[in-house]
Amino acid sequence: MDKIFNPKSIAVIGVSKSKDKVGRVIFENLKKTFKGKLYCINPHEKSISGKKCYTSVLNVKEKIDMAVIAIPALKVIDVVKECNKKGIKSVVIITAGFSEIGKNNLELELKDYLDKNNMIAVGPNCLGILDNYSNVDTLFAYPDKLKRPKKGNLSFISQSGAAGCAILDMLSNNNTGISKFVSYGNAVNVDESDYLKYLSKDKNTKVICVYLEAVEDGKKFMKISRKVSKKKPIVLLKGGKFKESEEATLSHTGSMAGSSEVYSAAFKQSGIIEVNSIREMFDTAKLLEKKKKPKGNKIQIITNGGGxxxxxxxxxxxxxxxxxxxxNKEKIKKKLLPIAVVKNPIDLTGSANDEHYKIAIENSLKDKDVDILVVILLPQLPSISKNIVNIFSNMNKLTKKPFVVIMTGGESNKIYKEKLEEKDIPVYDFPNDAINSIKNLIKYNQ
Amino acid sequence: MDKIFNPKSIAVIGVSKSKDKVGRVIFENLKKTFKGKLYCINPHEKSISGKKCYTSVLNVKEKIDMAVIAIPALKVIDVVKECNKKGIKSVVIITAGFSEIGKNNLELELKDYLDKNNMIAVGPNCLGILDNYSNVDTLFAYPDKLKRPKKGNLSFISQSGAAGCAILDMLSNNNTGISKFVSYGNAVNVDESDYLKYLSKDKNTKVICVYLEAVEDGKKFMKISRKVSKKKPIVLLKGGKFKESEEATLSHTGSMAGSSEVYSAAFKQSGIIEVNSIREMFDTAKLLEKKKKPKGNKIQIITNGGGxxxxxxxxxxxxxxxxxxxxNKEKIKKKLLPIAVVKNPIDLTGSANDEHYKIAIENSLKDKDVDILVVILLPQLPSISKNIVNIFSNMNKLTKKPFVVIMTGGESNKIYKEKLEEKDIPVYDFPNDAINSIKNLIKYNQ
Structure with a gap:
């Protein structure tokens, strides 16, 4: 599997002259990002994009670690056989047109060959992978349409390619860092469980996010995820929860979704945190990434907006x-009255300045009855200065308690948000996003 | 009430020399936006910000329609009396320090005087108003910290000032248009019901959003909102749903929140759409604003991402x-096979281009079994061009059926989103946001 995520050399098979074709897009992206050796395979051209073309991987003299395959479905097996001859045991098959459109035999034939020859394949019918540490990127979208997220510590496994794609674009916009992304499509002989296992050992992955619609081998999945979830949190969204949506699943990845309740029970038993939406998945992940364990479920709220x-x-x-x-209510009151209402929430009111926040946070963090601190900051109010970011950051560094900020707003808000998140404080747009994430954090640590 | 929202002249009472003080911020903002006459009241200065200061409104010779009061609480009543003498019957009292900190008598005295003299007051303890048509703006935050939303057809009444503030900033960032915003604070003698009544007659308001924590006069509220909701949708978020949060409410605006179930029942009876979060409030409002009534609750989904x-x-x-x-499944199949899976959802797959979308949408809108159309567009995929905005817009113009788009992504996504929303198509970041809004739309039209 390491040859997939961390190859020293890659062949792209099916690089087209046309700039918008899948193989070409992948080749161009790799040319820019990948630091290892890159080979362009096209039997009809001499060179493409300034790079020499080989008619087959067999014509390349040097050793090749991994191949990305983007050619019509019917030709895939022949090319896989060539890869095997060349000693390439790891392939990413982007090509669609297998079991998802009813061509089960074609997929079985492929699986059979791969298994017998000790090869592994990501896909087919997938986007493949993005690894921000090895710079392997097989997504067939140019960065102007699909911005890649920065380097980080979340990894994301997605059965759906397009959804994965859109979500990566969103993460880049939210400034969320990613370690590895895998769109695994039909999972011909490497499945979600194998990726989970691999990611559990990846030192750059702290939290694993999963979108899946169906699991073929339930026992394997439960066995592996039970182990993995003890090491790293797995946050999962299940698609296809109803009979009708199961039908759509069938035509999407060619596998049956199964009953939602059975899945939920299995996830729970395996220590997986099941979420209800894409937003909740990444909101939860960014809190879990901080690795702070709350001792209980008692929350202190501090705010400058009563509502x-x-x-x-x-x-x-x-x-x-x-x-x-x-x-220590009385102690805080002494320092904050008359401006504040010292209860829970501590309402610092619209007149609150940076210093008031400091006092309220400091005292709350010291208090034994506080397990988690939720600080609401509406920085639109005139008495808040930019220095508040440093105050929050210092407080957060000094405490083992989870420290979460809620901020709603526009452009100027975004600047605060980015700075706070750079300083390891998760920031949420709305109260429900923050509290749902905290609920999941507590669930994981129970 | 029209003197509040649409005055020809305004006096700001309590304009300070210091640029960061409340009265001064309001004065500076009005100086930039308000087209009518503006008077600066400060007994100690000759001029501020290049404008002559008057010691009192009584020294102004011209007629004044409305006064904004931003002076210490204890002096408010005297100034209100001067306003009355001058013939100013409408005031906005920004000043805090009344019932919300236990000074009930001071507030009663104020109410008594206002009522007896046929005066009306927004506030006290509030941000006042923002009217994008008359350009009255009493928010005490400069636009660099709190960007104002553009002109539009949503109005928003908020019992909480700071929350209102943050939300306006967010709306400006989302490119959502606003007609009027009111932060009414302690509602001394004009309350949420009065604002609802006024907004029901405002030709620029199509949907009314409300954040409230407590209603003093329940009968009046139900009577008025029952009438208003027949004319215009009211979308409401109730704060203070539990005993513990009711306590916080008490100290926030000085009124008791009451049982959440009682409120919910009353809202339902009054035709109000109650929502569970701020996000849901504005997501719902932007769909209701389109004034399209679905005939039933049958939804057709079209997508280029199976997941x-x-x-x-x-x-x-x-x-x-x-x-x-x-x-007309067979008809669509003929035109879209082999690329698409024609069921519900119609999965155009990642290879879909603009033309495929056109065929699928056109046929779905013609179909009698479709009440509402949900189109998922992941524009990161290479085969989608920018022209798709025009295709969607033309389709939307030709149909009376609600037409909603779901798009997830980053920067390039934002451009599509803005263009589609300019063309009157509501766009949602995630599936749950869109479907929650549709559920509320159907509820309103039942």
């Missing part, structure tokens, strides 16, 4: 979490 | 909505 404090409280209680009952 | 189609289907079924069963 936001109330909405956040509603979300805490709706999720059966608890509000902490801070013990 | 996204499945996630959307899950959301449709979870919300007890129906998937349509299109009748």
């Amino acid at each position: 936001y404090g109330i909405i956040t409280t509603d979300n805490v209680l709706k999720n059966n979490l608890k509000l902490s009952n801070i013990r | 996204y189609g499945i996630i959307t289907t899950d959301n449709v079924l979870k919300n007890n909505l129906k998937l349509s069963n299109i009748r």
